[in-house]
Amino acid sequence: MADRELPVPAHFDPAKVREVWRVPYQERATQAEKWAKQYKLQHAASDRFKICLVLVDVQNTFCIPGFELYVGGRSGTGAVDDNRRLCEFIYRNLGIITQIYPTMDTHQAMQIFHSIFLVNEQGEHPASFTLVSEEEIKQGKWKFNPAISDSISIDPKYGQKHLLHYMSVLKKSSKYDLTIWPYHAMLGGIGHALVSSVEEAIFFHSVARYTQPSFQIKGNNPLTEHYSVVGPEVLDGPEGKSIAQKNTQFIEMLLKFDAVVIAGQAKSHCVAWTIDDLLEDERVREKKLTKKVYLLEDCTSPVVVPDVIDYTDSANAAFEKFAKAGMHIVRSTTPIQHWAGVNL
Numbered sequence: 001m002a003d004r005e006l007p008v009p010a011h012f013d014p015a016k017v018r019e020v021w022r023v024p025y026q027e028r029a030t031q032a033e034k035w036a037k038q039y040k041l042q043h044a045a046s047d048r049f050k051i052c053l054v055l056v057d058v059q060n061t062f063c064i065p066g067f068e069l070y071v072g073g074r075s076g077t078g079a080v081d082d083n084r085r086l087c088e089f090i091y092r093n094l095g096i097i098t099q100i101y102p103t104m105d106t107h108q109a110m111q112i113f114h115s116i117f118l119v120n121e122q123g124e125h126p127a128s129f130t131l132v133s134e135e136e137i138k139q140g141k142w143k144f145n146p147a148i149s150d151s152i153s154i155d156p157k158y159g160q161k162h163l164l165h166y167m168s169v170l171k172k173s174s175k176y177d178l179t180i181w182p183y184h185a186m187l188g189g190i191g192h193a194l195v196s197s198v199e200e201a202i203f204f205h206s207v208a209r210y211t212q213p214s215f216q217i218k219g220n221n222p223l224t225e226h227y228s229v230v231g232p233e234v235l236d237g238p239e240g241k242s243i244a245q246k247n248t249q250f251i252e253m254l255l256k257f258d259a260v261v262i263a264g265q266a267k268s269h270c271v272a273w274t275i276d277d278l279l280e281d282e283r284v285r286e287k288k289l290t291k292k293v294y295l296l297e298d299c300t301s302p303v304v305v306p307d308v309i310d311y312t313d314s315a316n317a318a319f320e321k322f323a324k325a326g327m328h329i330v331r332s333t334t335p336i337q338h339w340a341g342v343n344l
Contacts, residue, residue: 032207044211056264061191068184078301134167165238230277263299268311
């Protein structure tokens with residue numbers, strides 16, 4: 001049964017995907033072991049064709065209506081619908097998925113993309129979703145907030161110098177302007193946690209297949225944005241010293257798999273930039289990992305804030321680029337056995 005689709009366990013309730021609740025671990029563990037025996041599931045270590053499922057930032061802060069950066073897409077129910085399909089995908093393919101890699105956007109208050117980092121001449125902070133340009137920093141419209149210097153262990157003069165340098169690097173690399181995001185994915189907060197239904201599915205898979213999920217923490221550096229799990233937006237400070245590093249271990253781990261499936265939030269930001277970074281990595285090209293990547297297009301949505309920001313078109317353009325590069329755009333409802341290049 002390991003190479004066939006399985007039924008979705010009775011404990012999964014699609015209506016609860018939009019809610020936050022406690023996973024009954026011991027009960028699910030017992031059920032997972034029985035499920036493995038019933039369907040003759042092998043330990044993941046014995047998989048002949050190894051499949052990795054990368055879940056980008058499937059956290060409450062992005063996926064639960066009413067939370068800080070809920071990704072509703074144009075439909076308004078984007079992330080909720082995505083995660084319902086994602087959970088069903090995990091359960092149906094329990095005997096095929098070898099390991100799950102959840103990424104965790106992880107922040108604290110004083111970071112470059114939060115309003116407290118910047119002030120104007122009146123001591124006011126920029127509003128959420130403000131786009132800050134290099135020209136505005138040069139003109140003095142916004143400047144580094146010296147009041148947070150001690151908390152992030154830098155000198156006020158260095159803070160301003162870093163801000164100017166940072167904006168210059170973003171502009172040269174053709175990235176989005178610096179976006180001031182609402183406080184979100186706060187370390188220790190409920191928004192930082194995985195969506196309960198997805199966490200439950202990951203736990204069930206872990207016990208049933210004897211495979212530990214590999215959590216990838218990103219985004220806790222106060223001096224740079226960090227959309228992609230592969231690496232932050234800016235690696236060096238204004239004096240040429242390293243302020244952050246790429247997650248080279250993550251790429252090395254992906255290279256061990258025969259297929260890498262990617263889903264999560266948001267299609268326009270952390271998902272797109274993670275994939276883009278994979279395309280740019282020399283090891284990925286050398287090992288031809290690109291042709292082994294499968295993007296679950298029905299398990300990801302773009303950032304859309306009605307009457308403020310809509311990244312749908314740019315997200316779709318990014319996925320078209322990925323497909324032209326050799327990656328596969330697939331749907332979660334299509335059996336993995338039918339995907340091109342998969343040989344279970």
